[in-house]
Amino acid sequence: MKLLLEINDLGVVYKGRGRRTDKVALDGVSVSIQAGETLGLVGESGSGKSTLGSCVLGLVQPAQGAVIFDGQDITRASGKVRRELSTQIQAVFQDPYSSFNPHRTIEQSVGESLTSVPRLSRGELRSRVVSMLERVGLDRTALPKFPPQFSGGQRQRIAIARALLPEPRLVVCDESVSALDLSVQAQVLNLLLELQRELGVAYLFITHDLAVVRHMSNQIAVLEHGTLVEHGDAIGVTDFPTQPYTRRLLRASPQSDPDVQDARRRTRRAIAGLSGASAAGPVSGVDILRALESQAVAESMAETSAIDTTVFETALTRLEAEPVDSARVVELRAAIPEMAARTRFDGIPDSARSAADTARLDLCAELTRNGRTEGFADRCRALSSAIKSGDRERAMDLVAVLDDSDDSAPIRQGSSRGQRE
């Protein structure tokens, strides 16, 4: 497929004024977008994500590198070239309130993006504006109105109409939905997706919201302090990230599931406790292991998470076929954190990871020594079935008692067997 936009080794420095030092906003970033696709650009404040968008739009001059649009180097394009590009590259900005000049009508504001198109009659311009407004869910009554007469969501629709009016091939969406409420945000996201399908426009989608970027993008690039830390397809980056920073971001962004949040917080605390940074006192490897295991189950139970129980299931089946020994038990137990993407990758420091590993070996050895491996296997089977049947409370109960010495009590064998059959 042909690359629509190519950004090579882009670097931007904001000159410091007076005694302030220069600030490197972007440092050697290379990304690309294919025609009709979406590249999500995600990062926290100061990551340089908006600067990159501004470079593409020609609002900021890079110190190094190149911006290549459709094979043409536009890094330092200015004046006439830039004006011609304006029909090809458009933008939707964050703030629906300052995106429009309050003194100009909607017709003037929306029609503005066709200014550089020569020989367009007034009537023709108006009919194109009207059809675009209708496409985004407004009508011609909006033409003579002024921006303050519209709500934030409506303004963002109008901003989209303005951007798409010249039928551009690339739209830079800089935090376009960040200022919108959840219900309006969903409407605008849908509108953007629909328009992309209809018109084949590509988006450079800049946001700090991981859920939104995952939802919108084909490819995602993660920026931190001006450098590119991770780049790949959307699912890969958000569900199976490889870089510690991406993991940290994902871990920090909250989900609307209280169990998952509880479990995540427990893991965070346990890890913090290991490095002595917690008020709750010293923490052992066992605490970290248990926290990870319950988080894995919690994440698996929340329907929204990316889960993969195949390793756990494989380990369980092998347990049926082969004699239960210490190695098998360790393998089975190690499969639990593998169930959920977030515990598998959870950007745990190496010390915590090895503490958990040691704890796992110790606990399993104890199980084998005390001859309680069968009970453990039973609990794991019950856990598997609880996860499959979506019985959240039971799964959470079970994972909490994996090491329990009283094998029978909390399992309620009957019910688990019954569910399995």
Next chain:
Amino acid sequence: MIGVIVRRLLLAIPLMLIISLIVFVLGTLAPGSVAESMLGSSATPEAVAELNRQLGVDRPVLVQYAAWLQGAVTGDLGMSISGGRPVVEILASRMAVTLSLAVGALLVALLLGISIGVLAAVRGGLIGRAVEVLSVLVRGLPNFWLAMIAVLFFGVTLMWVPVSGYVSFGESPIEWAHALVLPVAVLGLSEAALIAIVTRAEMLSAMRSDYVRSVRANGYPWKRIVFKHIGKNAGGPVMTMTSLVFVGLLGGTILIEQIFAMPGLGAQMVASTQTHDLPVIQGLAVFYTAMVVVVFLLTDVVHGILNPKVVAK
């Protein structure tokens, strides 16, 4: 804080240089030479040229300026053309009048302005409205006209205060004060309104701020919020306004001295303007600027103490 003072002082020096240079260069642009005006219209061209050489005004402007500057640094601002007295002497003899007026009026403006401003911001209602009306009146009414009406009323009709004149403090402190009451009041009251407006506006904008809402929600008593938290933040802009008010006030002293026939710098300025006495005018302009610089420095320091963010910039 010392750093701020040093930096402002360093800025003040070029300011003084630029102002004096402008005044000096403007002076050399004057049609006709000093010698001509000294010798009168009957003088021969030779005599004029001779005097010009004696006065040194046939040299290039910058050389003259350098010479003047050299003198100025050592306290010599040249000689008055009309009176033949040293300019410094004239300044010294008249300084007290203008300083009494200006400083007195500034104090009145500050005290009254801040009190009214705070009252208007806290109590609002009539006082708030009055401050708004006053603000318009002060900008719109000529203060020399108001001064005359005051003279007519308090001086002529009621005869509470002398209509004109000035008695030095050394001579009689009571009469000094008595003579100053009306001019200081007229000058100070009109500027007080400006300070009141800024005080009120700044306090009101602080009242809308997030930190005031936060401390209110956390149970701080209102006096502490208004006088400590809001006061310190509003103080900075009030100081900036004060320095601008002082600039306006200096202009006002010229008119007031004229109206009350006070022998100050302003009266001298007007007289010298009429006689084209350039050395005196140059000296006066530089002295006025110096006063402004000192007041700017003081207000900047206070502003810096009140608002650390300004220092950071």
Next chain:
Amino acid sequence: MSAVVESVPSRSDAGGTVDRNVSFVRRMLKQPVTAVCSVALVIIVFSTVLAPVIAPFGPLEQDLLNAHSGPSAQNLLGTDQLGRDIFSRLLYGGQVTLLGVFQSVVVCTVIGMVLGVAAGALGGWVEVATMRICDILLAVPGLVILLVVLAIFGQNESAAMITFGIIMSPTLIRVVYSATVAVREELYVAGARVAGLTSRQIMTRHLLPAIAGPALTQISIVAAVSCLAGAAIGFLGLGVAPPNPTWGNMVNDAQMAIVLNPWMLVPTGGIIAVVALSLTLMGNGIRDAYAGRSSGSTSAFNWRALLARVTQKETIEPRETETSTEIHRASAVLEVDSLSVALPKGGDEVKIVDGVSFSVAPGESLGIVGESGCGKSMTISGVLRVPPLGAHISAASIAFNGTELTSLSEEGMNAYRGTGIGFISQEPISSLNPAYTVGHQLTEAVQLHRKVGRAHARRIALELMTRVRLPEPEVVANKYPHELSGGMAQRIAIARALAGEPKLLIADEPTTALDVSVQAEILDLLSDLREQSGMALILVTHDWGVVAEACDRAVVMYAGEVVENADVRTLVRKPKHPYAQALLRSSSVGTAPRELLPVIPGAVPPPGSWPNGCRFADRCEFVEERCTSAPIRLVHTADDTSARCVRVTPILQGVK
């Protein structure tokens, strides 16, 4: 970042009071004062221009026998010391004075606009140089320089007024400059550049309209000041020399005769006052018309007005929530019953919060969740009694630990604010006073709430900073808020709220302005603090993730009402109200990428346009006839949940 600010009043201000369809000039002339001033100015200018035609006498025509006469049919405004007609002299004198004003204004406008726009638009050294020149010119005493110019150029009034225009230019430069910079930062200018507009097009379409208002305001002030300065020159006997009249030297004549003929002061000074006042008032009119507000809109605002009106009312809703409230009632830290908050709008009151009830148990964490404009922030403003200007709070009861707060005075409230209920707001940095170090502010809070000495308070403040996990408390204590990151500032704000060891902490969107990783730290901190001290927490947020992370119970608000009140787990998994259901569904978290999301059509109805029946009805997929006929009551259900929906009971029966 994504600051979803709940700003109903300001938004409705922007949309409601400014009618952009009415042209700027017409809006200006609608103000009676401005209209009168404009007419007066036009008449005065035309009369002076037409002086030779209108004036009954020549400016120098003397009638010594008729000197110092008062107003008469022959001499409308009387005569002066030489028996000259004052009215005629005013007309002729105006030519000089007004010409001076014109010269000064033109010079000032040209310099101000060119340098102001250049400095604002170009930036760099042009900006620095221009601002330096402004600083210098602002320190120049105008009248002094005028005299210098007059001394040098003889009695040349034009030279003086042109110089005055230059001296007056820095204020205009600054006004134009800051307007230009403000516009330059506007996204619509970036948008215009992206749209391919040339610099000239951006200048004429976006820049000039934006700076016109502030610039015109300033220019009219310059005109007024020039008029006064020109008059002052004349008064001092400089400028155009007598016997030729100017307004200024006529005042001088009046001064000479002040005892003999005080009347002369009236017309001579009066005309100057009328012109200068009219110009000033016009400036105000332009400013107000430009900002789109009626003049004197701030006169109602003051500290006293900031204190909200509170009334206690009968409970409006029969206590259907009794089962839940009874449980809480005995022990609740905070119990709110039928709280309403109304804001003034055009002489009327508009309800922003409408009969909200909830309670918080000790140690419990309650989320108040909803979209912007639903009244969640206003609810806690009502509880703490810190709403926007002019708000009217009414409630059947707001009980804190059994004490009725609605009947307390402002001072009475202060006994509970801070020590009973702590508060942290959305913008961490701006919620701290920029003029004091954070250490000072913390110490102050400790001193206030714990009545201890300064040194002791400082020690406690440092302990608090350690508790909120600020590294190096001693170092941070000496910093000012603007030197801190958002996360650090929020920790300070939390420490300040903890200074009084409150039993309840209210946090209004405490993490909305922060990055996600900082948000997680702050939420963890709040949870830990709650566990350690057993304090209750009310957390206002629009983010369901934050609710799930940090709350036990949650109240969902929609259009000023509570629509659901439930345990967070129940709420997230089995929401009862269709709004909560739809809202949770429309989240993009964990969805199949690039698939359309299920959306709620439409938008939250703004305050003032709430329907009589269910406020969610026109967006609801289950809407029935009974939904829209009458107000819907909050229904309590078996699992300690309340929901404001007619379908609640059936839904419950279906599930169980």
